[in-house]
Amino acid sequence: MPATPDPPEPRPTLRDALRAVPVTVLAAVSLGGVIGSLARYGLLLALPPEPGRFDLAVFTANTLGGLLIGALMVAATEIAPGRRHLRPFLGVGVLGGFTTFSTYIVGIGSAAAADAALLAVAYAFATIAAALTAAALGMRATRAIARRRR
Amino acid sequence: MTLLLVALGAAVGAPARFLTDLVAAHYLGRAMPWGTLAVNTAGSGLAAFLAVAATGPAWTALLSIGFCGALTTFSTLSWETLRLAEDGRWRRAAANIALNLAGGLTAGLAGAALARLLGY
Numbered sequence: 001m002p003a004t005p006d007p008p009e010p011r012p013t014l015r016d017a018l019r020a021v022p023v024t025v026l027a028a029v030s031l032g033g034v035i036g037s038l039a040r041y042g043l044l045l046a047l048p049p050e051p052g053r054f055d056l057a058v059f060t061a062n063t064l065g066g067l068l069i070g071a072l073m074v075a076a077t078e079i080a081p082g083r084r085h086l087r088p089f090l091g092v093g094v095l096g097g098f099t100t101f102s103t104y105i106v107g108i109g110s111a112a113a114a115d116a117a118l119l120a121v122a123y124a125f126a127t128i129a130a131a132l133t134a135a136a137l138g139m140r141a142t143r144a145i146a147r148r149r150r
Numbered sequence: 151m152t153l154l155l156v157a158l159g160a161a162v163g164a165p166a167r168f169l170t171d172l173v174a175a176h177y178l179g180r181a182m183p184w185g186t187l188a189v190n191t192a193g194s195g196l197a198a199f200l201a202v203a204a205t206g207p208a209w210t211a212l213l214s215i216g217f218c219g220a221l222t223t224f225s226t227l228s229w230e231t232l233r234l235a236e237d238g239r240w241r242r243a244a245a246n247i248a249l250n251l252a253g254g255l256t257a258g259l260a261g262a263a264l265a266r267l268l269g270y
Contacts, residue, residue, distance in 0.1 A: 014173065018169065030164055036160070037156055040215070041153070041211075065225035065228075066229075069228060069229045070232070088168070092168050092226070096226055100219040100220075101224050101227065102190070102218040102254075103214070103222075105255060106198055106258065109198060109201070109259075110201070131228045135232050
C-alpha cells in the first residue's frame with residue numbers, strides 16, 4: 001500500500017493504488033459504515049427532526065462523532081500506530097457513517113425553506129463550531145490520558 | 151425492513167467515500183482533503199434532490215439515510231480541518247470549511263432545483 005501521501009516522480013498508477021487496498025480493509029469500512037449509520041438512524045428515531053426546528057439528532061451525531069474522531073485518530077496515529085484495520089473500521093467506517101454532511105445540508109435548506117433563516121444560519125455555524133471544538137477536546141483529552149499513563 | 155435498507159445503503163456509501171478519497175488523493179495530492187469535499191458535495195446534491203422528490207420512505211432509508219449519510223461525513227471533515235490548523239495552515243483549514251459549506255449548499259440547491267424541474 002502506498003503509504004506516502006505524495007508519491008515521488010515514478011508514482012504508481014491509479015489502478016495499482018486501488019489494487020493495493022486489501023479487501024479486508026474495504027469490508028471493515030463497509031461494516032463500520034453500516035454500524036455507524038444504524039446508530040445515526042436510531043438517534044433520528046429517538047429525536048425525530050421537525051421542519052423549522054433545530055435538528056438535534058444530526059447535531060448530536062456530528063458533535064459526538066467529532067469528539068470520538070479526535071480521540072480515535074490520536075490513539076490510532078500517536079499511541080497505537082500500525083493497526084491496519086483500526087482507522088478504516090472505526091474512523092472511516094463507524095464514525096464516518098455515524099456523522100453526516102448531507103443531512104446537515106438538507107437541514108439548513110429545510111430551515112431556510114420554512115422561513116427560519118436565523119435558524120438555518122445558527123444551525124449551520126453551531127454544528128461546525130461544536131464538531132470542531134469536540135474534535136479538539138477529544139484530541140487533547142486522549143493526549144493527556146496517554147501522557148499520564150507513560 | 152427499514153433497518154435493512156439503511157444498512158444496505160451505508161454498506162455501499164462508506165466504501166465509496168473511502169475509494170473516492172484514494173482517487174482524489176491520487177490526482178490532486180493530500181495538501182487539501184479533496185476527497186472529503188467531493189463526497190460531501192455529491193452526497194448533499196443527491197440528498198437535496200431526494201428531499202424534494204420525496205420518493206417515499208423506502209428510498210429515503212436506502213438512499214438518503216443509508217447511502218448519502220454514509221457517503222458524506224462530518225467527523226472526517228472536522229479531523230482533517232483540525233489537522234490543517236494544528237500544522238499552522240489556518241488559511242487552508244478555514245478554506246476547507248468554507249469549500250465544504252459552499253460546495254454542499256450549491257449542490258443542495260442544484261439538486262433541489264433539478265427535482266423541481268423534473269416536476270416533483
